[in-house]
Every structure is written in structure tokens, then in C-alpha cells.
Amino acid sequence: MDKPVIILGAKGIAHPALEIFNSNQVIVYGFLDEDESIYGTEINSIPILGNTEDEGFLKLVGKKTEAFVAVDDTKYRKFLVEMLHDVRKVQPVNAIHQRAYISTDASIGHGNFINANVLVGAGTEVGSHCILHTGAIIDHKVKVGDFVQIGAGSIINADVTIEEGAFIGSGVTIVGGVTIGKGARVGAGSVVIASVGKNETVFGNPAAKVK
Template sequence: MENPVIIFGTGGLGRAALEIFESNGNVVYGFLDDDKKLHNTDIDNIPVLGSTTDQGFLKLIGQKCEAFVATDDSKEKQSIAKVLIEKRKVMPTNAIHPSAYIAKSAVLGHGNFINANVTLGAGSDISNHCILHSGCTVDHDAKLGDFVQVGAGATVSAHVELGENAFVGAGAVIITGVKIGKNARVGAGSVVIADVAKGETVFGNPAVKIEQ
């Protein structure tokens, strides 16, 4: 990456992304955040420049800067990504920890956060704007849709499919071949042995549907 990066969001994910970019030798130009109390302050020696809608900084993206959206709030992430793609004509960059293992045949989209010790197996397919937390495994030929989140230490086994905006909690295990629908949620530590319909929440070992 030749250009410096502007990180959208100053929370834990933003600070983790900062460490990833710096460990890869990338320059972070600054943060953008909508909390006005943070403006003109520094976080980990990097300035908070302004809000996520500040046109003065947005116009730099795609010309002099790259962008990374560092929030685990899916609606906020989708909103910022939409602005970057439709108005700036730029896809957010990936933040990939140097200790992550990514198979040569894995397919990786844009705007993904891949933290320490993540494993992406052969033929795995990660779409755009996903969050893969520390130590999770996405095994061979598994497929993740846009805006998927996989918690720390979770295992997404071979040939699993996770629909757009699906959430898998920390330490969960998704058994080989299972399909998780769009907007579905899997509770932390669960073992999922059967398909989960879109919008459903499951929890337990084996995981069962939780009524909303």
C-alpha cells in the first residue's frame, strides 16, 4: 500500500486496525469519528481529524489516501462503505495482521479486518467488509458474504456458507457444510450442526433457535 490510510472509527477495532497497519509498515494519516469530543485529540499518537462526513478529508480518499472502516456496528459500517463506494468510487482497503495465515487459493474482497492468528484455508472465499477476530479459522472452501463477523477463536468448518451480515460469536463451531442465512446470529460457544435460516438466532450445544 503506497498511500497513507484514514481510519473511520476510534474504538477498539480502530485501534487494532492502527496497530495492524503500522506493523505492516503503512502510514496512518488519522482517524475520523463522529464523537466531537475526540476531535483535535490524539489516539495512540494519531490525530482524530474530524467526523466521518467531513468532506475536506473525504475528498482525499481515492487520491492521496486509502480508507478503512473500523466499526463492528453493521449499519454504521454499511453506511460509511456506501458513501466511499458511491461518492468517492473507492473500496475500503483490507487490514490484515501479519500473523494471519491466508492460503494462496483463498479469495479475499475489500474492507476486511483480519486479526492476529486468523487462518483462511484453501479455496475459502471472503467477500467484503467482514470482521474476523483473533484466532478464528475459516476452513477450506467456506464462503462468507458481505459484512459477516466471526468472533475470536470461532471455527467455520469446510464448505460452510455464511450469508450477508451473519454473526458468529466467539468460540462457536460451525460444522462442515452448514449454511447460515442472512442476518442470522450464532451465540458464543455454540456448536451448529444444522442450517440456520435468515434472521434466526441460535445458541447452545447443539445450537437451537432462540425465540425473539
């Protein structure tokens, strides 16, 4: 990556995103965030410059810088991604840690956060704007939709489908072949042995629907 990066968001995954770009020798120009109380402060000597919608900084994106959206909240993440599409006509870049392993025939979209020791297996498809936390294992021929979040240490077995916007907590195991529906949530430590419907929340071993 030749251009420096502006990171939209200065909390949550923003700090590890900075570490990822540093590990790949990519310069981070600065952070933008909606919280005015942290303007003028720094994260590891990188300044928090201003608001995520500040046109003075956003006009640099696509010309002199790239952008990465480091926001955990899916709704706000979508808003910022759409703003970059509409206003700057750009896609956010990926933040992929040097110690992540992406199979040579896996496909990865745009704007993903992939932390250290993540494994993405052969033939797996990862959409765009996903968050894959440390040590998550996504086995072969898995399909991961856009805006999916997978917690640290989770194991997604072969042929699983995880639809758009689903949230998988830390330490979850999903057995092969099941589908996690759009917007579904799987609680931390759960073992999922059957498909989960759209917008359902499940928890436990075996995972059961939470009412």
C-alpha cells in the same frame, strides 16, 4: 500500499486496525469519527481529526490516501462503505495482520479486518467488509458473504456457507456443510450442527433457536 490510510471510526476495531497497519509499515494519516467529544485526542499518537462525513478530509481519499472502515455496527459500516463508493468512487482497503494466514488460493474481497492468527483455508471465499477476529479458523472451501463478523477463536469447518451480514460470536464451532443464513446470529460458545435460517438467532450446544 503506497498511500497512507484514513481510518473511519475511532472505537471498537479502530485501535487494532491501527496496529495492523503499523505492523505492515503502512502510515495512518488519522481517524474520523462521529463522536465530537473525542476530536483532538489521539490513539497511539495518531489524531482523531473530525467527522466521518467531513468533506475536507474525505476529499483526500482516492487521491492522497486510502480509506479503511473500522466500525463494528453493520448498518453504520454499510452506510460508510456506500458513502465512499458514491462520493469518492473508492473501495476501502483490507487490514490484514502480518500473523494471519491466507491460503494462496483463497479469495478475499475489499475492506476486510483480519486480525492476528486468523487462518483462511484453501479454496475459501471471503467477501467484502467482513470482520474476522483474533484466532478465527475458516477451513477450506468455506463461503463467507459480505459484512459477516466472526468472533475470536471460532472454528468454521469445511464447506460451510455464511451469508451476508451474519454474526458469529466468539468461540463458536460450526460443523462442516451447514449454512448460516443472511443476518443470522450465533451466540458465543455455541456448537452449530444444523443450518440456521435467515435472521434467526441460535445459542447453545447443540445450538437451538432463541425465540
